[in-house]
Amino acid sequence: MASRVIPVEPFDLVIFGGTGDLAQRKILPSLFRRFIEGQMPPEARIIGAARSALDDRGYREMVAEAVRAHVSPHRCTEKNLAAFLKTIFYVPVDARGETGWEALKARMRPGVVQAFYFSVGPGLFGDLAQRLKSHAIAGETARIVVEKPFGHDLASARALNATLAAHFREQYIYRIDHYLGKETVQNLMALRFGNMLFEPLWNAQYVDHVQITVAETVGVGGRGSYYDHAGAMRDMVQNHLMQLLCLTAMEPPSKFDPDAVRDEKLKVIRALKHVELPEIVRGQYLAGPDTPSYREDVDNPDSTTESYIALKLEIANWRWNGTPFYLRTGKRLKARLSEIVIQFKEPPHSIFDSPPGQGANELSIRLQPDEGMDLKVTIKEPGPGGMRLIDVPLDMTFAEALGEEVADAPDAYERLIMDVIRGNQTLFMRGDEVEAAWAWTDPIIAEWEARDQRPLGYEPGSTGPEEAAILMHRDGRRWRELKT
Numbered sequence: 001m002a003s004r005v006i007p008v009e010p011f012d013l014v015i016f017g018g019t020g021d022l023a024q025r026k027i028l029p030s031l032f033r034r035f036i037e038g039q040m041p042p043e044a045r046i047i048g049a050a051r052s053a054l055d056d057r058g059y060r061e062m063v064a065e066a067v068r069a070h071v072s073p074h075r076c077t078e079k080n081l082a083a084f085l086k087t088i089f090y091v092p093v094d095a096r097g098e099t100g101w102e103a104l105k106a107r108m109r110p111g112v113v114q115a116f117y118f119s120v121g122p123g124l125f126g127d128l129a130q131r132l133k134s135h136a137i138a139g140e141t142a143r144i145v146v147e148k149p150f151g152h153d154l155a156s157a158r159a160l161n162a163t164l165a166a167h168f169r170e171q172y173i174y175r176i177d178h179y180l181g182k183e184t185v186q187n188l189m190a191l192r193f194g195n196m197l198f199e200p201l202w203n204a205q206y207v208d209h210v211q212i213t214v215a216e217t218v219g220v221g222g223r224g225s226y227y228d229h230a231g232a233m234r235d236m237v238q239n240h241l242m243q244l245l246c247l248t249a250m251e252p253p254s255k256f257d258p259d260a261v262r263d264e265k266l267k268v269i270r271a272l273k274h275v276e277l278p279e280i281v282r283g284q285y286l287a288g289p290d291t292p293s294y295r296e297d298v299d300n301p302d303s304t305t306e307s308y309i310a311l312k313l314e315i316a317n318w319r320w321n322g323t324p325f326y327l328r329t330g331k332r333l334k335a336r337l338s339e340i341v342i343q344f345k346e347p348p349h350s351i352f353d354s355p356p357g358q359g360a361n362e363l364s365i366r367l368q369p370d371e372g373m374d375l376k377v378t379i380k381e382p383g384p385g386g387m388r389l390i391d392v393p394l395d396m397t398f399a400e401a402l403g404e405e406v407a408d409a410p411d412a413y414e415r416l417i418m419d420v421i422r423g424n425q426t427l428f429m430r431g432d433e434v435e436a437a438w439a440w441t442d443p444i445i446a447e448w449e450a451r452d453q454r455p456l457g458y459e460p461g462s463t464g465p466e467e468a469a470i471l472m473h474r475d476g477r478r479w480r481e482l483k484t
């Protein structure tokens with residue numbers, strides 16, 4: 001496959017929090033990869049801004065370290081790195097004070113795309129937005145990029161939206177949900193709306209249920225203080241799983257355009273029914289032979305925060321009436337696996353003497369690892385011996401089918417940052433979408449807090465609490481095996 005890298009326009013990208021973890025792990029390595037691919041023009045500039053008293057040289061050293069640590073050595077040659085570092089600058093800025101802002105202004109060039117990445121806690125969004133305007137640094141069309149968590153609940157999300165809206169128009173605000181930058185997530189839209197095959201079957205009449213799984217093997221690691229205030233519902237379901245759900249369930253947008261797509265996603269969120277507690281399983285990982293428990297990880301012996309959640313939800317609209325969507329996500333599980341599974345119904349009448357379940361097609365769309373899809377179909381078992389049926393997968397692992405280029409596909413951040421520069425908001429969350437997701441999440445959390453519902457312990461390396469399997473068994477269904 002020929003690579004089609006179309007360079008973006010020259011830009012000045014200011015990274016507030018430019019010395020922070022996200023900048024070093026994701027943003028800068030992603031920019032480096034786009035640079036060596038030729039997508040980031042050499043006249044583009046990346047300006048780190050943070051409190052540390054660094055100069056350009058000191059920051060370049062830090063960036064070089066970050067890139068070496070997070071980009072594979074065959075790409076991170078010293079020649080590539082030296083060329084990339086020429087695009088890097090640094091300005092010490094005090095987000096809460098007036099220091100550094102005029103120096104930052106002096107660094108910005110007229111006539112190029114301006115983008116400001118708020119890679120800082122949401123508590124600083126207001127300060128940054130206000131100073132960018134009061135010092136006349138950000139022009140009318142400057143793009144503002146903000147990270148999750150976008151609020152902790154509906155009230156805080158509304159407040160953040162209002163803070164940003166006081167200074168910038170919605171069409172220039174880019175709320176990142178990095179799941180939307182994953183290759184297969186976009187492929188889900190291509191699959192649904194670029195083919196005739198699936199869409200006629202994509203509804204309650206033919207789909208028995210949908211499963212969305214985002215399983216991780218890692219624990220909460222060094223992010224305990226944030227995570228213990230969030231939990232799996234706020235950290236994963238309200239945003240990443242919600243986005244996967246929306247793309248799976250939405251109506252076809254009239255075109256692939258930011259508002260057309262986001263209007264349809266919003267309708268899905270607004271149609272979600274409230275989930276009652278018996279339909280929710282919350283878990284917390286226990287200690288393993290070599291791994292600390294969740295409570296040890298977050299240094300809170302009484303924590304009642306969930307590191308695992310499974311729930312059953314329904315969408316109250318014509319397309320999905322009566323079709324359950326089962327969602328699960330958790331940390332320290334048996335495998336790292338993210339997938340969406342569309343379980344179709346069995347044929348209405350079997351002419352074969354086959355056991356139940358046979359003939360029910362299953363389409364699974366794998367986000368990670370090994371992006372791809374497989375479709376389970378029923379065929380006759382080869383050979384003599386009568387009409388015995390077996391289920392076989394029609395497997396398509398994209399890297400195998402499409403070659404090296406897919407295996408080496410850009411990371412979610414690479415794609416998303418380039419979309420910011422291109423001015424394409426399709427893969428970013430709109431303010432009303434985020435608020436609608438919180439409006440659905442808040443009452444569920446309030447209910448388990450009011451009833452003091454505690455998470456169930458589960459063994460590290462397991463599939464989560466046994467009750468999650470029971471949630472499905474009650475409905476005569478079961479989760480797909482958690483294996484990679």
Ligand code: BG6
Nearest residue numbers: 148178214216235236240338368
């Ligand atoms: C982040 C969450 O948004 O997504 C983390 O805060 C989680 O808790 C991560 O580990 C998962 O992302 P990925 O891309 O590794 O699946």
